[in-house]
Amino acid sequence: MTITQLHYVLAVAEHQNFTKAAQKVFVTQPTLSMQIQKLEDELEVTIFDRTKKPIQLTEVGEKIVQQARNIVNESDRIQDIVDQQKGFIGGIFRLGVIPTIMPTLLPMFIGNFMKKYPKVKLKIEELHTEAILEKLKEGHLDAAIAATPLKMDGIKEYVLYYEPFVPYIPSSVNAEVSEKIDVDDLDINKMLLLEDGHCFKDGILNLCNASRDYEGDQLQLESGSFETLIKLANDGLGMTLLPYLHTLELKEEEKKHLKMFKDPVPAREVSLIYNRSELKMQIIEALRSTIAGVVKGAITFQNVKIISPLSKKKENQNN
Template identity: 80%
Template sequence: MTITQLQYVLAVAEHQNFTKAALKVFVTQPTLSMQIQKLEDELGVRIFDRSKKPIQLTETGRKIVNQARNIVNESDRIQDIVDQQKGFIGGTFRIGIIPTVMPTLLPMFLNNFIKKYPKVKLNIEELNTDTIIERLKEGHLDAAIAATPLEMENIKEQVLYYEPFVAYIPQSHRLSKLEKLKIEDLDIDDILLLEDGHCFKDGILNLCKTSKKSNDDHFQLESGSFETLVKLANEGLGMTLLPYLHTLDLNENEKKNLKMFQEPVPAREVSLIYNKSELKIHIIEALKNTISGVVKGAIAFQNVKIISPLSQNKSKKK
């Protein structure tokens, strides 16, 4: 049994196709098939059921793949140890970022990070939280930036910043005359929300569950972007809530419609998350330090109440 054979097994398990797997690991399809057959003969079991299309793992094969992933990860750790010892920060690093963070945070830190760590090649994807968790568990992402706490087994969270919720309320709205809002002022029936699948929407629903006016049964309108929500609010179709960093890009007239909450200000916790067995900790620390450094100047709020993105609201004070 070799590490290379286990890498081939993982590639086939991922792509459920020998030809695609061979392309992934840069060998010919006959070479890959021969090595997997050799491993199966040595073990005396079938890892893959080749009679099914696409190819499926056998029951024993699923257990072998889980163990193979651990073994390959641990073998990679040797190079990671050497890199850290030499102080080398480089190589490919795959990171996922949720849609409600990507457009504001990425421009803030990316250029600084590239200049400071030119040998790191960042592969960045915009993904929702569920997809991020799945890819972290499967080893297809090295880390991600998401709203937390997620309370996931084997997923570690390093807090980057706390981002307050800010209300966007047009002049015609019933709450426009208030200087600062209380959570009790919110009425879910006139809050414009993001579509399902966005954790920021889940945070708003959790926030409104503390209000007597909360009603989960129906909403007026949902959209895929904050920009659209602002436009809908400007048309008199309701109000919306925005993450603080998104408010910095509004024009001067739109900024007049912003309302802060009374302290403790409701906020979301944004963290760098990764598998506890992740190898590239030196790059994770470099990312964390870079992001924390640039965000610290943009967000100075201290007295905030963290609103969880989980379906059951588990808030904590900071």
């Protein structure tokens, strides 16, 4: 049994196709098939059911893949130990970022990070939280930036900052609202929300302690873009909540529609999350220090109340 064979097994388990798996690990399909067959012969078991399309893991194959992932991670740790001993910060680093953080945070730190650590080759993906957690579990991401706490076994969370929720309420929607408001002043049925899959939407619903009921509404809209929500709010179609960093980029005319919550200010916790195997910790620490350096001047709120990013259903599942 070799580490290479285990890499091949993991590739087939991911792609459920021998040809695609071979392309992923840069070998020919016959070479990959032969090595997996050798492993199955040695173990005297069948890892993949080749009669099904797409290819499926057998019952024992599921257990083998789980253990193979652990072994491959531990083998990667050897190089990681050597890199840390040498003080080397470099190599490929795969980072996931949720969509409501990517456009504001990334431009703030990415230039500084690349200049300071030129040997790190960043591969960044914009992904929803569920996809991030799956990719971290499978070893396809080294770390991610997401809203926390997530309360997931095997995932560690390194808090970066707390980002307040900021009400965006044009006078055409509510002319009487004061500059500082309570959560009770929000009307969830007038709230323009992001589409399902965004943890920021779940955070708003948790903040308002409500679910969105569209029954009887003339307009039913959930968007993937804050820009769309802002434009619709400007047209008098509702109010919305924005992440604080996003408000820094608004036009001066739009900033007039921003309100603030009374203390403690509702906020989301933003963290670097990574697998408990703690591979590439020297790069994770470099990312943390770089981000902390640029964010501490932008977000100065002290008295905040952390709002869970988990939907009520997921929160119940994790408890």
